[in-house]
Amino acid sequence: MSAVARPVDGEVGFPLKIYDFPRGPYPTRVRIALAEKNLQSRVEFVMVDLRKGAHKDPRFISDKNYSGTVPVLELADGTCIAECTAITEYLDALVGGAVLTGSTAFERGMIHMMSKRAELELLDAISVYFHHGTPGLGPLVEQYQNREWGLRQRDKALRGMHYFDDVLRKRAYVAGDAFSMADITVIAGLVFADIVDLAVPAECTALLAWYERMKMRPSVNSQPAFARR
Numbered sequence: 001m002s003a004v005a006r007p008v009d010g011e012v013g014f015p016l017k018i019y020d021f022p023r024g025p026y027p028t029r030v031r032i033a034l035a036e037k038n039l040q041s042r043v044e045f046v047m048v049d050l051r052k053g054a055h056k057d058p059r060f061i062s063d064k065n066y067s068g069t070v071p072v073l074e075l076a077d078g079t080c081i082a083e084c085t086a087i088t089e090y091l092d093a094l095v096g097g098a099v100l101t102g103s104t105a106f107e108r109g110m111i112h113m114m115s116k117r118a119e120l121e122l123l124d125a126i127s128v129y130f131h132h133g134t135p136g137l138g139p140l141v142e143q144y145q146n147r148e149w150g151l152r153q154r155d156k157a158l159r160g161m162h163y164f165d166d167v168l169r170k171r172a173y174v175a176g177d178a179f180s181m182a183d184i185t186v187i188a189g190l191v192f193a194d195i196v197d198l199a200v201p202a203e204c205t206a207l208l209a210w211y212e213r214m215k216m217r218p219s220v221n222s223q224p225a226f227a228r229r
């Protein structure tokens with residue numbers, strides 16, 4: 001029986017609510033973090049249907065997230081924290097157990113850098129390709145598309161896959177010798193790559209082997225993004 005997660009003193013604490021799109025790559029980042037922290041059962045998930053543009057509803061934008069994206073973490077006092085990195089940092093500091101964002105200055109610096117690099121060079125690049133180089137969420141949501149920009153970002157993501165393959169030839173995890181938020185961000189990138197049918201190049205054997213190892217983790221393979229369609 002795992003110890004009940006309790007917020008540290010002074011925190012707003014529970015209940016936590018997550019505005020979510022269950023199979024989405026970015027929501028999957030927070031879902032994996034919640035599972036690693038043993039918090040999944042302490043959170044209420046509220047589905048936001050991106051295909052219907054619910055995340056662009058003026059009330060969602062005014063009340064939950066100005067940027068009009070998910071996930072959003074809502075605290076017991078109504079405070080909303082958006083942005084996967086910020087949500088993960090909050091959860092990591094909220095309760096003990098697995099450490100996802102680092103314990104030492106060195107670890108925290110390395111993990112933040114590599115997670116941000118995974119966003120810039122892989123996950124966000126694939127997201128732009130999805131929204132601009134494919135039909136994306138459909139004409140209701142995709143008000144402006146630039147196919148050339150989308151295709152350029154797809155090529156950037158392929159270069160990013162080669163970069164992370166090089167990184168993972170030298171170390172077991174994305175930011176060092178332990179699983180962290182940086183691994184979660186690369187996992188989300190490969191989840192999005194699968195959604196847009198962007199195959200990891202066969203020569204990226206270290207990245208592919210790492211991904212198979214990541215998918216052995218219950219916090220990863222238990223997510224809706226990995227359920228058979």
Ligand SMILES: N[C@@H](CCC(=O)N[C@@H](CS(=O)(=O)O)C(=O)NCC(=O)O)C(=O)O
Nearest residue numbers: 021024025026027069070071083084085
């Ligand atoms: N920088 C944000 C990006 C969040 C994001 O793009 N979320 C996607 C969800 S999903 O595509 O991963 O399911 C979204 O809301 N997309 C909707 C849109 O961009 O219109 C974060 O880190 O949280």
